[in-house]
Amino acid sequence: MDFAFDARTEELRAQLLAFMDEYVYPAEAVAEEQRAALASPWDTPAVVEELKAEARRQGLWNLFLPDAEHGAGLTNLQYAPLAEITGRSPQLAPTATNCAAPDTGNMEVLAQFADERQKKQWLEPLLAGEIRSAFAMTEPEVASSDATNITTHIERDGDDYVITGRKWYISGAMNPDCKIFIVMGKTDPDGADIRRQQSMVLVPRDTPGVTVKRAMQVFGYEDHYHGGHAEVIFDHARVPVTNLIGEEGGGFAIAQARLGPGRIHHCMRLIGMAERAIELMCRRAVSRNAFGKALAQQGVVQNWIADARVAVEQLRLLVLKTAWMMDTVGNRGAHTEIQAIKIATPRTVVGILDRAIQLHGAGGVSQDFPLAELYAGARTLMLADGPDEVHQRSLARRELKKYL
Template sequence: MDFAFDARTEELRARLLAFMDEYVYPAEAVAQEQRAALASPWDTPAVVEELKAEARRQGLWNLFLPDAEHGAGLTNLQYAPLAEITGRSPQLAPTATNCAAPDTGNMEVLAQFGDERQKKQWLEPLLAGEIRSAFAMTEPEVASSDATNITTRIERASDGTDEYVITGRKWYISGAMNPDCKIFIVMGKTDPGGPDIRRQQSMVLVPRDTPGVTVERAMRVFGYEDHYHGGHAEVVFDHARVPVSHLIGEEGGGFAIAQARLGPGRIHHCMRLIGMAERAIELMCRRAVSRTAFGRALGQQGVVQNWIADARVTVEQLRLLVLKTAWLMDTVGNRGAHTEIQAIKIATPRAVVDIIDRAVQLYGAGGVSQDFPLAELYAGARTLMIADGPDEVHQRSLARRELKKYL
């Protein structure tokens, strides 16, 4: 395993770091001011569109997509350090570079499983950053940590038309509050009584303006509405009808597509989490050398030194594990890297939550305020202990794989 960055990665890192310093960090306060003046809190601040235009001009665009035809053509190992950099400003940088979830996963699904018409209608405007999208899987009435529980129905129309009828309720549908969100990828059951519980589900494309689709409310995350992410909505599908041609892949293929989508999504989250941890460490160190308590700088207090040292050790460990996982995904595929993908999904969010929590403690009242990014970083990192499968599901699967060796 050689984790040294190649020439292309080094060149992109240098350009991206300069872009962050020159454009993204200064835009954080500007975006906050502009959002306060918007007619709707879900509208996009003008500075975000300016960042997108600049990133595209500089070639810092669609870096996540390994498909050279549609994306930057980078491997996971090449993209990892770039995603870490954007994670330092998770509200702005991923969106600015068109590398923000859930659009990234949806673009991967369309690139891998969509037909030519679907790519033309939805993938191309997503790649261009002209529209946003949402992925509708989680449901409020069932334990969605087990995707086979999904109750949303995707049924063939009984009136002879070549259409599907979609009925169900979803929630925490990321991006759905954004007025630029034009398309949902909806997971539901086309064969609820089928003998194979992993062949009961399918995915269909549902335009937002389809009759019967209602975005009912925004869901908060630790009190945050997550405007930059496009919010997290509760969405009702009440006999919404779409052509059968909106099916992605084949009937019964939804579960497999979801697994293909979540593999890269999980490692992307972990890459960005490391960037969030690095931002927290930087903020800790700046606070430690600039504040005095009990006659000494905070950085001279033993407990603060321990926090900073432990945080550095933890980040270095996490980075190596994430890079190993990226390397395995590139060399043996997502299935071959399954254990490592689960390992980073378990280890990274909980460790980063702890680092950010120490930073919050160091900032005192400021740490929980809107004047510093720590509280919002904490909310985002803590949520990732649930999103894309809660820790306990990954622990269960990982333990079974380990135990199988001894049975």
């Protein structure tokens, strides 16, 4: 593996860093002011649309999608340092560059599995940043860490599917621009193969029987910039059979294909969050005095900063190795590495953010610094896309198999 970034990556990094300094960081406070004046907290502040227009003008758009026909045509290894940069401002930068979850995963699903009509109707406006989307899999009544547990029914009725079920923590669903749900449910609940019982269908938001019931909070945050995390009810919602993605029984496989890139994208952005936390720690440490000397001269603070730097460098190398393997041997070949970074990155970044909060005192848990909200987001990623324990179980089995 070559540790040097290639010329295109270096060019895009320089361009993206300048975009962050000139546009994104100054927009953070502006977005908060604008949001306070909106009729609904789920509406998009005007400055976000301005950022999107500027990013698209500069060609900093759809960087996540390796498909050159629809995206930037970057490899995972090329995209990794760019996602890290956007992770420094996770509320604005991913959306500004049209690289925000859950739209990224949904666009990947549509690009890979949708038919031409579905791509025309839903993928194209998503690629253009004209609409948003949501992925409806997690359910409150079952342990959704095992996706075979889902209970939502997708029943065939003539030329239609009828969807009945209750989902929650459906990211992006509170945003009024969210026009389409990718819904995972069971078309063959009694099938012999539990991994062939599920299918995915496209359900427009305005379908009768679809109710976005409420916003779910994450440690008290509603995550407005990502469109929230909603509870959604499907009460005999009816869509044409032509809204099926791929084939009946293919939902579990599509979910696995979707979650692999999503996991590494989250880890890339988490490293950017950790870098911002280190920056804030250092700035705080050199600007505050306690007990007769600067915080930067306190041994415990120095240890926190040193440990954070070591941890981030370790994580970055592991993420880059995983991206390289995904490019060279595919997602299946990089399965162990994907699970390793999914386990290691959120828990390590949570620890770094916790130290940064501690260093900021009361300010660390306040709305005046981004640390508390960054912490909530990082801690959530110990659950999202599969909880740590599921990945540990799978990874341990793979290691033990060598000795059995």
